[in-house]
Amino acid sequence: xxxxxxxxxxxxxxxxxxxxxxxxxxxxxxxxxxxxxxxxxxxxxxxxxxxxxxxxxxxxxxxxxxxxxxxxxxxxxxxxxxxxxxxxxxxxxxxxxxxxxxxxxxxxxxxxxxxxxxxxxxxxxxxxxxxxxxxxxxxxxxxxxxxxxxxxxxxxxxxxxxxxxxxxxxxxxxxxxxxxxxxxxxxxxxxxxxxxxxxxxxxxxxx
Numbered sequence: 001x002x003x004x005x006x007x008x009x010x011x012x013x014x015x016x017x018x019x020x021x022x023x024x025x026x027x028x029x030x031x032x033x034x035x036x037x038x039x040x041x042x043x044x045x046x047x048x049x050x051x052x053x054x055x056x057x058x059x060x061x062x063x064x065x066x067x068x069x070x071x072x073x074x075x076x077x078x079x080x081x082x083x084x085x086x087x088x089x090x091x092x093x094x095x096x097x098x099x100x101x102x103x104x105x106x107x108x109x110x111x112x113x114x115x116x117x118x119x120x121x122x123x124x125x126x127x128x129x130x131x132x133x134x135x136x137x138x139x140x141x142x143x144x145x146x147x148x149x150x151x152x153x154x155x156x157x158x159x160x161x162x163x164x165x166x167x168x169x170x171x172x173x174x175x176x177x178x179x180x181x182x183x184x185x186x187x188x189x190x191x192x193x194x195x196x197x198x199x200x201x202x203x204x205x206x207x
Contacts, residue, residue, distance in 0.1 A: 006030050021050035022173045040064040055085035055093035075106040086111040091132035092196030128156035130196045146205040
């Protein structure tokens with residue numbers, strides 16, 4: 001499916017179900033890929049209004065506003081996103097948001113460091129790179145290939161279990177048929193975004 005068709009698909013989806021946060025997120029991502037930055041920002045804002053817990057939407061929404069030349073609005077959104085991500089322990093989005101704030105000359109807010117989480121069991125010394133919290137290392141990569149290996153080395157079992165729940169929501173709300181290649185790619189893209197596997201990391205893994 002080409003980009004124009006994907007945009008049309010997601011536009012139809014948000015019109016049919018305006019309360020679908022994942023559809024707004026997907027539409028924002030597609031708009032951003034098409035360099036329709038103002039529209040992308042509005043889609044990410046709608047996603048945040050429906051689901052304020054989605055730290056990645058603050059990051060991508062702020063980035064879209066910067067590219068649309070609306071830096072003051074970007075600063076406001078990114079500041080809120082930084083505080084929200086810090087509060088949830090979403091380490092990778094928080095750090096990315098902080099870099100965007102510095103890029104536009106805005107102050108990175110000071111937030112209290114969350115209390116260290118206590119992880120049960122002997123594997124509790126493993127620290128998840130997405131959240132910065134201790135957890136348990138998975139017993140094996142969740143699937144074959146370089147991405148599966150990266151997840152095994154960097155993501156805790158607890159965080160990946162949270163993705164499984166979110167991934168089920170993605171499948172149901174976006175009506176994905178995983179027997180189709182394009183729907184598999186949509187699912188994989190959401191997984192990478194959730195776990196913090198950005199384009200730079202992905203390019204390194206694909207070398």
